[in-house]
Amino acid sequence: MNELHDLEFASNRRHFLSKLSLGIGSVGLASLLTPSALFGKNTTPQPLMEGGALGKPHFVPKAKRVIYLHQSGAPSQIDLFDYKPTLTKMFGQELPESVRNGQRLTGMTAGQVSFPLAPSFYSFKQYGQSGAWLSEILPHLSTVADELCFIKSMHTEAINHDPAITFIQTGSQQPGRPSIGAWLSYGLGSDNHNLPAFCVLLSKGTGNTGDQPLYSRLWGNGFLPSLHQGVQFRAGKDPVLYLNNPEGMTQMTRRNMLDHLKQLQEMQLETFGDPEIITRIAQYEMAYRMQTSIPETVDLSKEPEYIFEMYGPDSRKAGTYAANCLLARRLAERDVKFIQLYHTGWDQHGDCVNQIKRQARDIDQPTAALIKDLKMRGLLDDTLIIWGGEFGRTNYSQGKLTKENYGRDHHPRCFTIFLAGAGVKKGFTYGETDEFSYNIAKDPVHVHDLQATLLYLLGIDHEQLIFKHQGRRYRLTDVHGKVVKGILA
Structure with a gap:
């Protein structure tokens, strides 16, 4: 009993x-x-995930949104931004062992017995009141030199593409961690009820058509709820896959189906208590609203002629870097929190002279136009732009060196990125490399430092944006990172 x-x-x-x-x-x-x-407020419904997990930023943000122009394959800092006359004087001479100092090499140059110094084929000039050095193959970016904040002392531990790009986008060289955009969506939520907080655009460069592939995990949510993964926009009639109604289904039928599906999912939630069911309901509702918002957002037909002229002829071709830059501006106007562009083609191990010129032509005019366009509309004041790759390129030639051509291998010890817009100094250069552009001479900036600074500009203390997973507290910057205060306006 x-x-x-x-x-x-x-x-x-x-x-x-x-x-x-x-x-x-x-x-x-x-x-x-x-x-x-x-919170028991008798108000009208607020935007989806408004406030995010943090509720509100830790301190007053300087930026409302980010446009990250990631240049996949690693642009050569020596051919674009890091002017080194010493290399010209020492053309073809051996890289001093005291400079290389036994640095780890990739498998592509580890077998080389000679490391001949290869200066840039292209000339450099100083531009603007800031006197920033830019290569002749970047004529349009030179016109906005006084808007740019260069960091010439970036460095990373990763020496190969996949771990390096994974590291700079997720804070870990190992796959499986949330991407920057997913962290921001989780922490800050969305400012637009009808668009995702995190949007992704891809384009293929003309510099090296056999460049490294991109994987969707680079904009994935990792262990965060799947609601926070990046939504990829594609060129063509269906910019977001599976968004349109199937043939024969009306909008009213779709609405009725979603209402009944929501009831079933709420019953599942009551039975199992799985939080991912909540995410699924939210995703279905967002997809329904996006059926109206996405076609209007990606429709460039109403853009005036002078805008297309500003961004260049490729801006009329869907899926190009130029068209994606224009679309990024439209997403920024609609308060998308994190807009991620990936542009491939920078992996120039051979024929660097010709490949990098074509690649620079891809990005030069559209990037400058994006900065000018945002400034013209008053959006640059609260939009942070980041431009850069996953590491740099070597100052010595991979393979045979001639006066007409050279190749460059991966170089993690120093590389250059630039920022523009909200919260950063204009017409400013931070950090220095040695006379060979091989080692950092002043003010090193690690990948985790860049990530910490990005979060800071959005009002987030990187040590306090945390998610507990499998018994451990994770963050974007892992257990590292410090804000680079020297670049802050």
Whole structure:
């Protein structure tokens, strides 16, 4: 009899705890779809995931949004920004061992017995009041030199593309961590009820058509709820896959289907309490709203002629870097939090002279136009632009060196990126490399430092944006990173 009583008590206790946890799940669903409901505010529904996990930034942000122009394959700092006359004087001479100092090499040059110094084929000049050095193959960027904030002392531990790009985008060389955009979506939420907080655009460069591939995990959510993964926009009639209604389905039918599906999912939530069900409901609702917002956003037909002229002829070709830069401006106008562009083609191990000129032509005019366009519309003041790759290139030639051509291998010890817009100094250069552009001479900036600074400009303390997973507290910067205060306006 006592055993039966104990069983009945245990059953009731389990039932109570189960119902209690499911009640919490319902509160979670309500707060996700209408955050104000969680706080008992009798207001109109707020944008999806407004405030994110943080509720509000840790301090007043200087930037509302980020446009990250990632140049996949690693641009050569020596041929674009890091002017080194010493290399010209020492053309073809051996890189001093005291400079290389036994640095780890890739498998592509580890077998070389000679490391002949290869200066840039292209000439450099100083531009603007800041006197920034830029290569002759960047004539349009030279016109906005006084808007740019260069960091010439970036460095990373990764020496090969996949771990390096994974590292700069997720904070870890190993796959599986959330990307920067996913962290921002999780922490800060969305400012637009009808568009994702994190949008991704891809383009293929003309510099090296056999360049490294890109993987969707670079804009993935990792262990964060899947709602926070980047939404990829594609060229063509279906910019977001599976967004349009199937043939024969009306919008009303779609709405009715989603309403019934939501009821079924809420029943699942009540039974199992799986938080991913909440995410799924939110994703379906977002997809429904995007059916109207996405076609309007990607429709460039109403852009005036002078805008296309500003961005260049490729801006009329969907899927090009120029068209994606123009689309990035349209997404910024609509308050998308994190806009990620990937442009491939920078992996120039051979024929660097010709390949990098073609590649520079891809990005030069559109990047300058994006900066000018945002400034013209008053958006540059609260938009942070980041331009750069995953590491740099060597000052010595990979393979045979001639006066007409050379190749460059991977170089993680120093590389150049630039920023523009919200919160950073204009017409400013931070950090220096040695006379060979091989080692950092002043003010090193690690990848985690860049990530910490990016978060800071958005009002986030990088040490406090944390997600607990498998018993450990994770963050974008892992256990590293410091804000680079020297570049802050």
